[in-house]
Amino acid sequence: MPGPGGDSRLDAAVDTAFRADGPLARAQPGYVARVGQREMALAVARAIACAGLHSGPADPEASATLVAEAGTGTGKTFAYLVPALLSGGRILISTGTRNLQDQLYHRDLPRVRDALGVGVTTALLKGRSNYVCRHHLRRNLEEGRFERREDIAVLRRIERFAAISGSGDRSEAPGIAEDAPAWARATSTRENCLGQDCPQLADCFVFRARQAAQQADIVVVNHHLFCADLALRDEGVSELLPTTDALIFDEAHQLPEIATQFFGRSVSTRQLVDFARDLLRIGIADARDAADWAAASSAIEQGVRVLRLAGGRPGRLDARQLRVHAALRSAVADVVATLPMRLLEAAAERSRDLARLAGRARELAHRLQHWLAMLDGETAPAAPGGVGDAEMPTGADEASPAILWAEVHQTGVTLHETPLSVAATFRRHREAAARAWIFTSATLAVAGRFDHFVTAMGLEGARTLRWDSPFDFANHALLYVPRDCGDPASPDFARRVADAAWPLIQANGGRAFVLCTSLRMVEQQATLLGARIRDAGTDIELLVQGQASRLALIERFRALRSPVLVGSASFWEGVDVAGAQLSLVVIDKLPFAAPDDPILRARIDAMRSAGGDPFRQIQLPAAAMALKQGAGRLIRSEADRGVLAICDERLLGKSYGASLVKSLPPFRLTRDEREALDFCLASSGAPLTATPATSADRLPQSPS
Ligand SMILES: Nc1ncnc2c1ncn2[C@@H]1O[C@H](COP(=O)(O)OP(=O)(O)OP(=O)(O)O)[C@@H](O)[C@H]1O
């Protein structure tokens, strides 16, 4: 019999699972009963139970919406998996990135399921572009028109992979880089998928993955997919929602930003070029006599070239820059004029493909014109999602002002319209059905308060809870700020970082992450550290982001004796390597967001006009969260020890540095290289020696 806002049987089962002599303890080596972890699991169980009970919002403990923060490494994964697996309901779990999705699905989920001995079915669902499309793969191989010769060889390898793969998931294709350009020719897009008309439907990997998800008790997705689908991009998640009892978002701090990307709309020259190519191919195949298809197609490609040239140097342009950019605006208008609307309307009856092309042309023209009109302030922002706005279920965030911007790439331009807030959309979805919504991460609160996240996501009335890290940072971890790295803006900064990092890496026997704030820095550190490893002739092995899939890199890191992994953003969060195997984390500089980000700039402007302090209220909290996430890779169990080196003077020199230090767990702080080297020598596998911190060395505890 469920008590007020709970299900006592579920509570009891969850409680038992986490006991020191329970099933998790038997399955997990080094298991320690952690109070915060058990409490979080009970709170998750309660939220799931509440969703079925329709208990009113009066009792905050009886809310089906939970926002739960617990320090990095405390075991949030078990804390939500256990109640999810024991609830008997259908649960959707969303992670921040695809590599965390793989980590959860291939490692943690089976482990906990086996430990609990429950017969629950699970499925992994990714975005369409992750799966081989047999139809497009075959068509492209048969047509054999490639920009790069090497694409043919890669496509042949993909063909062999597709023949034996059960999932068709590109992250499982051995020896083919996940970002190989040829994948674009071996996967489908929403626009070019033939859907029910496809001759290969019975063997379609996307279709199969979605079917498996429909039938599974627990489905693992990622935030990009979830948000894309909420924005009506048809990724197969919304069809799961009606039968879902609870949604669990891990790394939930990433959601507002990811949702912002997807709830907006964009249109790119890539779409125009794809359209031009399909126009030529389908026109000639289905209505050769009706028009000069080659001329129609090349007119569009020419318009795209002019638009790209007008864009100037690669980078991002905000609304202010765009309003005075006459060349770009007229190039957009001109490219609209090249879309052969009348021709296609007339030819549409000749084949299904031609009719589809006519629809695509209308959609492209509409998007481009809408974007131009928005820029001139002539029209209200559109609701999120694709065109066919008439089909929108209800007005989503049209109340939220939109940010207009453009991104100029090496080969093209993308025009964006992004909502300033996604709160209304989430609120609407949350209110649509009685369902639990659980948000968790190590970084949701700012100075102990959840207002920021709750407001951004429209979660008024949610139950909010937080637990500090259970680990002894003061004695087990050292924060080292090297003396000689200097100004991060100086030209030899990368070399100075490598100079500071290398002795630590050697003393530690590798077992280090070098986390960089930019891809350029990843390249630089890879080169600099690679040279030092060669010169020193050590057996330290360098792994660099991009060499292989992220999952493969993490697996190699876990397996090697003395690995060093150099990576950027996607390795800062959620990645779990426990023990001495990861006992040194080097961070190049404070992770402030790139100032050229037009969305950030628009937010800053909005905050300033509202009388706020954008640096203190937006940029600093974001940097604090990112730093805390990066630092959180280090200490992941009671016995872990390690050194965090942050090569940025500003942490101690600038007035805001103190608040960043305060947001970190209470590390012991040093600037003394010798002390850092000794700590590395002691912690890289050597047994624990007690080096109690004096109170003067201790950093202030983060406010709670
Ligand atoms: N009670 C426990 N005792 C010992 N180890 C545990 C316990 N619970 C989880 N673990 C292990 O601790 C590690 C960290 O867990 P997990 O990855 O879930 O942390 P997290 O809270 O999600 O951290 P982050 O915020 O960095 O993602 C994992 O290797 C996990 O298997």
Ligand SMILES: [Mg+2]
């Ligand atoms: Mg985690």
